[in-house]
Amino acid sequence: MQKRRVVIGVLGTVLDKRGKRENRWKKWRPTVGLCQQPGFPVDRLELLHQPRDKGMAEQLSEDIAVVSPQTQVRRHPVTILDPWDFEEVYAAFLDFATHYPFDTENEEYLVHITTGTHVAQICWFLLTEARYLPASLLQTSPARGEATDLEKAAGTSSVIDLDLSRYATLTSRFQREQQQSVSFLKAGIDTRNATFNRLIDQIERVALRSTAPILLTGPTGAGKSFLAKRIFQLRQARHLVKGRLVSVNCATLRGDNAMSTLFGHVKGAFTGAQQARAGLLREADGGVLFLDEIAELGLDEQAMLLKAIEEKTFFPFGSDKEVRSDFQLIAGTHRDMTQWVAEGRFREDLYARINMWAFALPGLAERREDIAPNVEYELQRFCAEQQTQIRFDKTARERYLLFACSPQARWPGNFRELGASVARMATLADQGRITEALVEEEILRLQQSWRPAHGAVALPVDPATLDLFDQDQLAAVIAVCRRCSTLSEAGRALFAVSRQKKSNPNDADRLRKYLARFGLSWESVRGAG
Structure with a gap:
């Protein structure tokens, strides 16, 4: 099935204005002419115009109905105070494109860039190149050389493909988009x-x-x-x-x-x-x-x-x-x-x-500076879903963030776990207030959930600061240290093979230096057991 052809354009207050007399049919008017192209039927015309030009837009619609009865004209009043202001024109056209119900499955779109100020033409182009408008660009022009009155009135048309690099100096104006x-x-x-x-x-x-x-x-x-x-x-x-x-x-x-x-x-x-x-x-x-x-x-x-x-x-x-x-x-x-x-x-x-x-994607432990804004986001999301209003008491919020951003907070479940934590406190909040007592309960709940399983080794340093290789190796070393009564005994157990190749092995010193790499001592490791 052939797609419907839809043209989007602005009313040309100069080129489209040819009066109401009969001789207007012999003059080239771009918006009327694009509906007169042989073999190029236009099923619908989306015509943007200033509210003050309503009468001219209506006259143009009536003339199009005469030359192309199958073309439906839909008029869109758009207020632009300064048609030479890039930001204002771009914003107006972007608003139109954002709210327009495009149907690319059944319709093909063209943007008519012949009418309007140069600013309008460039804005149409930029929006089309950026795919805010799923369209091609259409340019019309008057007939050249010998032509009949009908050919002169219709002019010519062409679908064009412009080079974005020609307008590179303008793109900085739209970096906000x-x-x-x-x-x-x-x-x-x-x-x-x-x-x-x-x-x-x-x-x-x-x-x-x-x-x-x-x-x-x-x-x-x-x-x-x-x-x-x-x-x-x-x-x-x-x-x-x-x-x-x-x-x-x-x-x-x-x-x-x-x-x-x-x-x-x-x-x-x-x-x-x-x-x-x-x-x-x-x-x-x-x-x-x-x-x-x-x-x-x-x-x-x-x-x-x-x-x-x-x-x-x-x-x-x-x-x-x-x-x-x-x-x-x-x-x-x-x-x-x-x-x-x-x-x-x-x-x-x-x-x-x-x-x-x-x-x-980094985990929460690698983005601790993002914990505070995400706590606010999760609380707002909870309130929106439950259609309620919940807030932190000032001291409660400070206490929760102090813990949540500290090395003691592991957050193995990352942002999903943070969201669940906030949701629990919000659910238990009475009178819409998350108190310091609620925060302390939640901190205890998190600490208990993060407690290592039976037989596992809890590292006395923040795992988020270590590579997985170092985490596993350090855990194995600490497990041996906690089974041994002295530093030397632990060193002999850890380096039993390599020590045989040395004439004067110092296993205790080797172990002490290894622990020091992570800011640990024999006493701190034994005390954490």
């Missing part, structure tokens, strides 16, 4: 962390410029799912996707259910398959597929996913007929993917395919 895109991604992930700010800025640029897979890594609760949703919403707002966001946690998929959920199945493909199923990959056609915890997928599913990414086709479970789906993949995982590949748990070719844009 670019910054809003970054703010869009960070909404709900309030940050004062410079490193994370740069990361989000890079993700925003990739989301708007690339359709390649995006891999989000980081600990559980770091915000991978939330960020995937915001990436989709950003691409949707810029008309870069037509489909929807489809999400699944791969850790919940096992056996036949994994194949069926992702790729669909035909009726009778396995026991219990009484009806055919489309599968999530087909549901994501034209949109975004978010596979959280992708490292948990089985090897068979990984092989089929690789084919689906590269060829846009795959076989539903139990079918010998390929189906097609064109989606963008966002994957998330808390696993060390390099190690997963080395151990044979994840296909190397699939990892190479999804690793083009890989972003490691």
